[in-house]
Amino acid sequence: MKDSQFDYDKYIEDTHKLGRFFLSVGVIAxxxxxxxxxxxxxAQVNMKAFSTAVSKVLLIYIPSCVAEYLIYVPxxxxxxxxLSFLTGNLTNLKLPCAFSSREIAKTTAGTKEDExxxxxxxxxxxxxxMLVIALGVIMIVPLTPILQNPVIKPAFDNVLPALFxxxxxxxxxxxxxxxxFAMVSMVLICIGIPSLIGDTGxxxxxxxALTIGVSYLFFRRTQRKGE
Amino acid sequence: xxxxLALANSKIIYIIVAxxxxxxxxxxxxxxFRSYRAGIKMGMExxxxxxAITSSATFTAIPSISILLGVLALGGNLGxxxxxxxxxxxxxxxxxxxxxxxxxxxxxxxxDSSILTMDDLVTILLVMTFGIIWGCLLTIFTLKKYNKKISxxxxxxxxxxxxSFANIAMVAMFxxxxxxxxxxxxxxxxxxxxxxxxxxxxxxxxxxxxxxxxIKKKDHKVLESFSLALSMIxxxxxxxxxxxxx
Numbered sequence: 461m462k463d464s465q466f467d468y469d470k471y472i473e474d475t476h477k478l479g480r481f482f483l484s485v486g487v488i489a490x491x492x493x494x495x496x497x498x499x500x501x502x503a504q505v506n507m508k509a510f511s512t513a514v515s516k517v518l519l520i521y522i523p524s525c526v527a528e529y530l531i532y533v534p535x536x537x538x539x540x541x542x543l544s545f546l547t548g549n550l551t552n553l554k555l556p557c558a559f560s561s562r563e564i565a566k567t568t569a570g571t572k573e574d575e576x577x578x579x580x581x582x583x584x585x586x587x588x589x590m591l592v593i594a595l596g597v598i599m600i601v602p603l604t605p606i607l608q609n610p611v612i613k614p615a616f617d618n619v620l621p622a623l624f625x626x627x628x629x630x631x632x633x634x635x636x637x638x639x640x641f642a643m644v645s646m647v648l649i650c651i652g653i654p655s656l657i658g659d660t661g662x663x664x665x666x667x668x669a670l671t672i673g674v675s676y677l678f679f680r681r682t683q684r685k686g687e
Numbered sequence: 688x689x690x691x692l693a694l695a696n697s698k699i700i701y702i703i704v705a706x707x708x709x710x711x712x713x714x715x716x717x718x719x720f721r722s723y724r725a726g727i728k729m730g731m732e733x734x735x736x737x738x739a740i741t742s743s744a745t746f747t748a749i750p751s752i753s754i755l756l757g758v759l760a761l762g763g764n765l766g767x768x769x770x771x772x773x774x775x776x777x778x779x780x781x782x783x784x785x786x787x788x789x790x791x792x793x794x795x796x797x798x799d800s801s802i803l804t805m806d807d808l809v810t811i812l813l814v815m816t817f818g819i820i821w822g823c824l825l826t827i828f829t830l831k832k833y834n835k836k837i838s839x840x841x842x843x844x845x846x847x848x849x850x851s852f853a854n855i856a857m858v859a860m861f862x863x864x865x866x867x868x869x870x871x872x873x874x875x876x877x878x879x880x881x882x883x884x885x886x887x888x889x890x891x892x893x894x895x896x897x898x899x900x901x902i903k904k905k906d907h908k909v910l911e912s913f914s915l916a917l918s919m920i921x922x923x924x925x926x927x928x929x930x931x932x933x
Contacts, residue, residue, distance in 0.1 A: 462730030503805035513793025625891030646870025671863035
């Protein structure tokens with residue numbers, strides 16, 4: 461039953477406070493972890509090697525971190541963003557999972573109900589992943605030969621095609637014209653520049669931007685026709 | 688097991704990792720309880736909220752096994768606890784594997800447990816963490832303002848009765864995301880002749896089409912929460928056959 465006393469704005473405000481707390485402590489803990497491990501194992505962080513390697517890594521990953529942030533915030537809701545940026549596996553797991561829950565719950569992005577569904581979905585997804593990995597780590601000895609069995613291994617090597625095949629069907633039928641454009645563009649770019657095959661991180665941003673741009677042109681054309 | 692791997696898999700590292708992951712779990716549970724309670728107070732159906740939880744859990748279970756395989760793969764050189772930590776928070780397998788290689792080169796070595804030392808491991812771990820925290824930092828420092836801006840734009844569109852492009856953009860973004868992966872498999876098939884990923888995706892799409900038909904036309908609503916997980920399982924079983932035949 462609906463509670464008329466419930467203050468949604470306060471709920472969001474508290475989500476920001478809690479989210480910032482958990483994320484700040486989480487980031488500090490992760491940054492401290494190498495030093496704590498070094499302390500207990502009498503090791504030392506090689507700062508010279510660190511700065512050489514990290515400068516290369518930042519050059520590659522800062523632009524994609526910023527782009528991911530700008531693109532995904534409107535899609536995931538406040539609670540979902542705090543959760544997914546700390547728990548990771550954003551494009552290959554959290555985003556498809558959250559969108560699937562949105563489809564099932566039939567909520568619209570940006571609504572209060574959607575905020576709740578996104579948070580529940582992403583938090584559950586993160587916990588499930590942690591649980592599966594934790595169980596796997598506990599049972600690592602008996603599981604290793606099974607998971608690395610050469611007959612079964614191709615199935616696990618192809619989880620993403622299996623995931624995006626099913627998801628692609630669900631989304632492509634929503635707009636066949638736009639989907640054809642996106643698929644043809646992606647295939648042509650990758651055939652033209654074969655080194656981009658496998659670099660889905662970069663291609664998501666390029667194809668995502670192209671698809672949104674073209675959908676905006678379609679949107680404007682429909683509006684003009686309506687006027 | 689060499690001395691480095693014995694240390695990299697030592698109890699103390701497992702404990703450090705478990706403490707961090709326990710904290711992340713508390714974060715997730717807190718947000719689940721809060722949002723569930725808020726949903727009830729907003730008048731949302733309990734069954735809908737529970738469905739969001741069960742469908743997300745079933746959705747995630749299978750892809751998580753492939754992340755576990757990543758833990759096994761990285762664990763061979765970085766030790767299981769460090770691989771467990773890195774693949775449970777921030778980042779993803781593709782990032783972790785690439786950056787671990789770059790970081791190993793940074794210490795003048797390759798990612799090989801027979802030549803790595805604990806000094807190398809803690810340096811590699813710091814590089815892997817430092818390289819990926821920027822999304823978290825942006826979230827901590829700018830999310831509130833950025834989200835306010837987005838919300839204001841949505842409200843002003845609603846007030847002026849302007850048809851919103853936001854929803855169309857979100858569907859377009861997701862079409863783009865799926866096309867980036869699926870187009871990649873088609874291009875890999877054309878360029879390298881690698882057929883298994885594209886065949887797996889086709890089987891998965893066909894199975895999903897059958898489920899959509901059963902859900903929408905035959906009213907088997909119970910399948911909604913499991914259609915994606917089942918499509919994936921069937922496609923992955925087909926992959927085993929494809930890899931044996933092709």
